[in-house]
Amino acid sequence: MTMFLTKDQEEMLSGVKGEAVAKSMELIVKIGEVYKADRLIPITNAQVAGVSYLTVGDSIFSFFELLSKDAVTVKVPTWLNPAGMDMEKWREMEISEDFAEKQFRIIKFYEGLGINPTLTCAPYLIGHTPTHGDHLAWSESSAVSMANSFYGARTNREGAPSSLASAITGLTANYGLHITENRYPRILVDVRTKLESFSDYSALGYWFGKKFHSLIPYFVNIQSLNINEAKMLAAALAASGSVALFHVKDLTPESKSIDIENVEEKIEFTESNKKEVYNHFNQITEGADLVAIGCPHASYEDIKLISNTLQSRQMKKDIEFWIFTSSKTKAVIDADSLLTNLESRGIKVYADTCMVVSPSVSGNFRNVITNSTKAAHYLSKAKTTLVNLLPIDSIMKEVTE
Ligand code: F3S
Secondary structure (H helix, E strand, O other), X not given: OOOEOOHHHHHHHHOOOOHHHHHHHHHHHHHHHHOOOOEEEEOOOEEEOOOOHHXXXXXXXXXXXXXXXXOOOOOOOEEEOOOOOOOOOOOOOOOOHHHHHHHHHHHHHHHHOOOEOOOOOOHHHHOOOOOOOOEOEEOOHHHHHHHHHOOOOEOOOOOHHHHHHHHHHOEEXXXXXXXXXXXXXXXXXXXXXXXXXXXXXXXXXXXXXXXXXXXOEEEEOOOOOOHHHHHHHHHHHHHHOOOOOOEEOOOOOOHHHOOHHHOOEEEEEOHHHHHHHHHHOEOOOOOOOEEEEEEEEEOHHHHHHHHXXXXXXXXXXXXXXXXXXXXXXXXXXHHOOHHHHHHHOOEEEEEOOOOOOOHHHHOOOOEEEEOXXXXXXXXXXXXXXXXXXXXXXXXXXXHEO
């Protein structure tokens, strides 16, 4: 099948609108041909990964040179994933001058394209909420899963270059999760154990993704799915597998229109499956030196929960406690004195970055406790770091007195 292009799109591809637009179109068309897309479709907005200097390295600068040949800007509202450091407190995070200089250059380039440097993996927490049925080009895997599942928007798991190409052209190829038939679940998962903490949601997602890779699940018997629970489930599914869409009976927008008679397999998630995941990330044998919370980026409610548990307790002296969030959420907790309360107890809140895409965690800490299987998964891949996975209330008991 040959992909249909409009006259305007043909012109964009041929270079009439400049080299950067032509290169972007080339990439989108190539992807469309590989996946046998029938046409290109307009997107409402884009979210671009490939921001942290730790993950992109120096090769990003030659890619930027290609795009710099003409004064191109993005065609739709576009946001950025986290960087490798807090843009203000990078020295406190022990980031080198060289790293910081390159990180600033990367962000400046994106800003020059008209991209909003939100530097968060959870744009939906700071007002950039996807609308049901919108076509998007997002590249942060946890955010992709949230957009598709929790909001009923439509995006494939874009790579950093393809989401940027879509931002520049305002287009994506019509394939994969943009098409209704590809959004049906393949497996019904009967959740036979209680999900009592954010890390339990994370454990469920991790277990499923590891076992079934990219298949779309339909969960039943989940009693609650608020935004904070959903983001933990979404991130975990996307980290251990590459699940970009999940349905939860009665709780996600597309679940009501699904005929579960067509699912190919039915399985159960039990208490022992949940324990398996916690045991898998029970690696620390001596004292922990860091608690890292905020994967995906912490919401106001996540931070409030931590602050509440501190009311009558003190932090132990021999452990660092870092929370990662967006600068926008940090400004909100600053305005209502939550930030002062946390900082006065020795808890550090870093914006714009996270425990995985910043070199400051795996480079400086050996034993890390977290409540996120995604963070645990990537941190334990760095051979120098051991992790423990625990629910927030257990973490707070362990690190306070
Ligand atoms: Fe976000 Fe970093 Fe986790 S980008 S989803 S906090 S690995």
